[in-house]
Amino acid sequence: MIPILGLIAGIILGLILxxxxxxxxxxxxxIAIVAAMDALFGAFRAYLEGTFTDKVFVVSFISNVLIAxxxxxxxxxxxxxxxxxxxxxxxxxxxxxxxxxxxRRALFHA
Amino acid sequence: MPEDDSDLxxxxxPEEREPAEHRRRRIRxxxxxxxxxxxxxxxxLFLVAFGGVMQVxxxxxxxxxxxxxxxxxxxxxxxxxxxxxxxxxxxxxxxKTRESLRSGADRQRVARSETRKRIGDLGILAGTExxxxxxxxxxxxxxxxxxxxxxxxxxxxxxxxxxxxxxxINDHYRVVASTWFAGGAGNVTVDGQxxxxxxxxxxxxxxxxxxxxxxxxxxxxxxxxxxxxxxxNIDRESSVxxxxxxxxxxxxxxxxxxxxxxxx
Numbered sequence: 001m002i003p004i005l006g007l008i009a010g011i012i013l014g015l016i017l018x019x020x021x022x023x024x025x026x027x028x029x030x031i032a033i034v035a036a037m038d039a040l041f042g043a044f045r046a047y048l049e050g051t052f053t054d055k056v057f058v059v060s061f062i063s064n065v066l067i068a069x070x071x072x073x074x075x076x077x078x079x080x081x082x083x084x085x086x087x088x089x090x091x092x093x094x095x096x097x098x099x100x101x102x103x104r105r106a107l108f109h110a
Numbered sequence: 111m112p113e114d115d116s117d118l119x120x121x122x123x124p125e126e127r128e129p130a131e132h133r134r135r136r137i138r139x140x141x142x143x144x145x146x147x148x149x150x151x152x153x154x155l156f157l158v159a160f161g162g163v164m165q166v167x168x169x170x171x172x173x174x175x176x177x178x179x180x181x182x183x184x185x186x187x188x189x190x191x192x193x194x195x196x197x198x199x200x201x202x203x204x205x206k207t208r209e210s211l212r213s214g215a216d217r218q219r220v221a222r223s224e225t226r227k228r229i230g231d232l233g234i235l236a237g238t239e240x241x242x243x244x245x246x247x248x249x250x251x252x253x254x255x256x257x258x259x260x261x262x263x264x265x266x267x268x269x270x271x272x273x274x275x276x277x278x279i280n281d282h283y284r285v286v287a288s289t290w291f292a293g294g295a296g297n298v299t300v301d302g303q304x305x306x307x308x309x310x311x312x313x314x315x316x317x318x319x320x321x322x323x324x325x326x327x328x329x330x331x332x333x334x335x336x337x338x339x340x341x342x343n344i345d346r347e348s349s350v351x352x353x354x355x356x357x358x359x360x361x362x363x364x365x366x367x368x369x370x371x372x373x374x
Binding site: 018037047061 | 146152155157160164165179181182
């Protein structure tokens, strides 16, 4: 219940405050969001399987986001930024699908 | 990923069905009794939602080049540069075309006004245009009927020698290159038409030269007053209007040897 409220509050605040993305964050925010989605789905899956730990969740969330951003950053520095970010998005997308499948199976047996 | 999905479904052991009931119960309990984990999840979801909205807004509102990488920007810039070069050369081509059209139109206009002027000059010379300008009006009274065509011709010739550009007799007969005089003393004809006394000769040109050309000693005026015993009046006019026209016959034998445009 509270997490859903947090989600809604974040959306509403984002719409009301209309924050601009800081320039240094701009290339990394999209990847960071995908990584965060992956972490969230993983956390929900773990929660449904009974293995959820908030510490692991926080650490995995932060590390996922940071590593994704770091990969894109390094890629930008060595000149393969767009390819690397595509790779990261593909890998995270696969993980999201896998997590979503596990969640669906846990909830609906299907 | 449907393949992945079916794969995992196949692997699912049958004894996990019982814990599934626990999972649903856990979700229901989570709504009733929130714990610390939920609070943390709420905070993180808040951050993700905030960042996501931020990113979506940025993506929608700001220009598409903002998120482009350096390589893409360089490529876009190259494209724009070549496009602008192409447009520049197109502008130059069009300007050249415009210049040539304009100078062509100028030439054409000059040629047309030149031609019009020439038509006017030639029309006055040929007697097909009305003329106006300074000149003289010579009135010859012939009470004794002794005015001969030779005398008339001499008078006209003297006016021509003095630079007359257009000559008219009795306001009716335009004197041109082919004009001829005939008849006898007292019934002179011009181009076959009889002219009645008093004969009025109007000529356009420098009025002083025309007047002196007609009245020098032994000239036209002397002969009219002497031999023909008539009276002559030479009036200098600042404006003589010659509005009779000579109807030109079409040349039957002579044609222009070459067109003026072909010569240029």
